[in-house]
């Protein structure tokens with residue numbers, strides 16, 4: 001194929017992202033992981049699914065970044081999950097060091113690629129990738145808002161017993177406990193959701209959305225969600241390769257938008273061939289803006305710890 005995607009980190013999110021990308025025939029995929037054999041094995045397995053699926057995507061796995069050369073998009077999922085006894089700052093420092101290791105290598109071989117950051121803590125890792133890559137902000141995008149919005153949409157569809165296709169929803173802010181679901185901008189076939197679901201129920205859905213990641217971690221016991229996160233990444237890849245100019249909530253480096261300077265926070269962006277082609281500023285009520293500011297402050301705290 002003419003398009004090439006590198007996925008760094010071939011664990012649950014990385015490998016499943018490769019699956020969606022290959023199944024949609026969006027690009028050839030290079031899987032990278034620090035564990036020898038894992039990207040090779042998963043890559044070969046996925047490649048062998050292609051004749052069944054009648055897709056011509058080529059998938060390889062490697063430890064050698066030379067094979068990632070000239071990728072159009074690089075997806076950064078390498079990281080460790082939080083383990084018992086590990087503080088948030090411990091995790092932040094470990095994943096920061098992993099990000100430092102991988103960004104340099106990716107950029108060396110694919111200086112013109114678009115970086116999609118997935119590793120957590122998301123906004124701080126996106127900021128790390130942005131600062132270390134030296135890329136313009138258009139080419140460094142964090143994935144979180146699409147996932148958080150998809151969870152919100154799924155819960156709204158369940159509540160109303162309607163097709164998920166009818167539902168549009170926005171979740172802004174940092175990816176974490178302070179995320180800002182926006183019921184006012186969420187609609188069902190164009191009808192504001194606030195007119196269809198009473199406030200009490202909607203508040204519960206909003207809270208379940210905020211806790212969406214934790215709910216799955218609790219079920220899985222080890223590891224975290226990966227089907228929906230990887231589907232969200234694939235939507236970004238598709239919007240970029242097909243130059244769709246799709247408006248999606250993503251983490252972007254703000255330079256004054258929403259009153260935030262020099263920080264990655266989730267906002268609606270227009271995604272096309274050049275990456276982030278526009279940051280869309282929507283009007284927030286004072287309450288929503290306050291929640292957004294609180295969320296940005298939480299991101300600021302993290303990036304101060306790692307000094308990026």
Ligand SMILES: NC(=O)c1ccc[n+]([C@@H]2O[C@H](COP(=O)([O-])OP(=O)(O)OC[C@H]3O[C@@H](n4cnc5c(N)ncnc54)[C@H](O)[C@@H]3O)[C@@H](O)[C@H]2O)c1
Pocket residue numbers: 008009010011012013014032033034035038077078079080081098101102117118119120121122143144147175223224225226229
């Ligand atoms: N942004 C989001 O909304 C979102 C959603 C889900 C998961 N995540 C995050 O994505 C990351 C990956 O999640 P996962 O479930 O795939 O975890 P995972 O443990 O299944 O996979 C992570 C992989 O990264 C690899 N890795 C570690 N250090 C590396 C390095 N230096 N170079 C290359 N590979 C390296 C590991 O060997 C492992 O295979 C985590 O940080 C997780 O918290 C983010």
